[in-house]
Amino acid sequence: MVLKGIDLLPPVVSTKQALSLYKKVAQIKTSIGKLNSELDHSIVNDQLIQILSLRESVQSTRIEGTQVTFADMIDEATKKNKSSEVTEVENYQKALARGIERIHNGYPISTRLILELHKILMENETRGTTSSSGEFRKIQNFIGPTGRIEDAVYIPVDANLIGNYMTNWEYYVNSTTHSSFNKEIDENTQHLLDENTDPLIKTAILHAQFESIHPFLDGNGRLGRILIVLSTMQDGLIEKPVFFVSEELEKERIRYYNKLNGVRGEDPEWFEWIDFFLDACQRMSDNMLNKLENINDLATHGLKSINREGHINNIWFSTFNQPFVTVQEVATKLNISVATARKGLNTLADLKLLDFDKSKTKNRVYVNYDLINLL
Incomplete structure (x- = not known):
C-alpha cells in the first residue's frame, strides 16, 4: 500500500504517550544542560563550532548515500577541482552557517529563509542542481526505490497544496496560532501537541512534517536536518549551534526512514517517530559531552607540550x-x-x-x- 500525503499540524497522541514523551524530554534536558555548561567552559569553544558543523555536514550527506568522509575533506582541502560529493558537503556547511547567522540576527524560521538555504545547497553543479534551486516544486514527486511512481513508497502532497502546508508548518514552528490548527480531540484520552509544546518535541515534529511535505524536487533531507539545528537555537534549547543529530540518524538510517514513513498517510504514528527522535537526541547529547571532554583534554595536552x-x-x-x-x-x-x-x-x-x-x-x-x- 502506497502512503499518500500527510495531515496538517498539530499532531495528536494519546495522553499516555504524551506523558512518556515528556518524561523522556526531562532526562534529555539534563544532558543538554550539562552540554551547555561544558561549551561555556571549553577552552576551544569557538574553534569547535566550525569543525562540529563540518562533521554534521559529512554525516547528513552520508544519510542520503554519499560516501564522502573526513579523510576526503582533508585530501581535497587544497584542490581547485573538487569532487561533487565534497562540494555537496561544503554547500551543506555554507547553508548551515547562513542559517545559524540568520537565527543569531533574529530572523525567524520562515519560507523565505528556507528558499535562501535551499539555493545554497544546490549550488556548484552538485546533485539536484537542476531541480529548481531555491523554488518549491511545481510537479508531483515521490519517494521510492526506482524512478517509477508505480514503485513509490510515499507520494507527498500535491504541488498546488505546498503553500497551504508550509503556511501551517511555519506558524507552528514559530509558536503562533493559526486557523489551520483547529482539531477536535477526546481530552480524556488524547493530547494535542500544539504550537506551544516542548521545543524538543516540536523539533521532532517540524523535521518529520517538512520531510513529508517534501516541498523541493531535491535537497529536502539535507535542508530538513539543517532545520533541526536552527529550531533548537530559535527556541533557546541550546545556546550554541551544536545540536547535530545527523550522526545518530545515519547510524540507524533504515529505521530513521521507516519512522518518518510512519507519520504519513491516513493513520500517522507520531509517537513512534518522536520517541525514536528523542532517543537519538539523548545519544547525541551524551556522545557530544564525551567528545567535548576529550577534546578539551587534547587542547590542554597540546598547550603543555608547547610550553x-x-x-x-x-x-x-x-x-x-x-x-x-x-x-x-x-x-x-x-x-x-x-x-x-x-x-x-x-x-x-x-x-x-x-x-x-x-x-x-x-x-x-x-x-x-x-x-x-x-x-
Missing part, C-alpha cells in the same frame, strides 16, 4: 577550528606572516601534535589527526 608563549598557541587552537590547514590559511586566519605560520606548524609537527605528508615540499596540509579521531 611557551606566542603565536604558536593560537596556531594550535586554529587546528581545532579546521583540523587540516595550509601555511597560507593559518597566516591569513591569524593575520601573521607566512614565515611565522610555517615555523609554528612545523614546530607542532615536531611535537607530534600535527602531521603532514613529508613527500611534499609545497602546499603542505597539516592535519590534527588526534582531533579527527575524537570526532
Whole structure:
C-alpha cells in the first residue's frame, strides 16, 4: 500500500504517550544542560563550532548515500577541482552557517529563509542542481526505490497544496496560532501537541512534517536536518549551534526512514517517530559531552607540550577550528606572516601534535589527526 500525503499540524497522541514523551524530554534536558555548561567552559569553544558543523555536514550527506568522509575533506582541502560529493558537503556547511547567522540576527524560521538555504545547497553543479534551486516544486514527486511512481513508497502532497502546508508548518514552528490548527480531540484520552509544546518535541515534529511535505524536487533531507539545528537555537534549547543529530540518524538510517514513513498517510504514528527522535537526541547529547571532554583534554595536552608563549598557541587552537590547514590559511586566519605560520606548524609537527605528508615540499596540509579521531 502506497502512503499518500500527510495531515496538517498539530499532531495528536494519546495522553499516555504524551506523558512518556515528556518524561523522556526531562532526562534529555539534563544532558543538554550539562552540554551547555561544558561549551561555556571549553577552552576551544569557538574553534569547535566550525569543525562540529563540518562533521554534521559529512554525516547528513552520508544519510542520503554519499560516501564522502573526513579523510576526503582533508585530501581535497587544497584542490581547485573538487569532487561533487565534497562540494555537496561544503554547500551543506555554507547553508548551515547562513542559517545559524540568520537565527543569531533574529530572523525567524520562515519560507523565505528556507528558499535562501535551499539555493545554497544546490549550488556548484552538485546533485539536484537542476531541480529548481531555491523554488518549491511545481510537479508531483515521490519517494521510492526506482524512478517509477508505480514503485513509490510515499507520494507527498500535491504541488498546488505546498503553500497551504508550509503556511501551517511555519506558524507552528514559530509558536503562533493559526486557523489551520483547529482539531477536535477526546481530552480524556488524547493530547494535542500544539504550537506551544516542548521545543524538543516540536523539533521532532517540524523535521518529520517538512520531510513529508517534501516541498523541493531535491535537497529536502539535507535542508530538513539543517532545520533541526536552527529550531533548537530559535527556541533557546541550546545556546550554541551544536545540536547535530545527523550522526545518530545515519547510524540507524533504515529505521530513521521507516519512522518518518510512519507519520504519513491516513493513520500517522507520531509517537513512534518522536520517541525514536528523542532517543537519538539523548545519544547525541551524551556522545557530544564525551567528545567535548576529550577534546578539551587534547587542547590542554597540546598547550603543555608547547610550553611557551606566542603565536604558536593560537596556531594550535586554529587546528581545532579546521583540523587540516595550509601555511597560507593559518597566516591569513591569524593575520601573521607566512614565515611565522610555517615555523609554528612545523614546530607542532615536531611535537607530534600535527602531521603532514613529508613527500611534499609545497602546499603542505597539516592535519590534527588526534582531533579527527575524537570526532
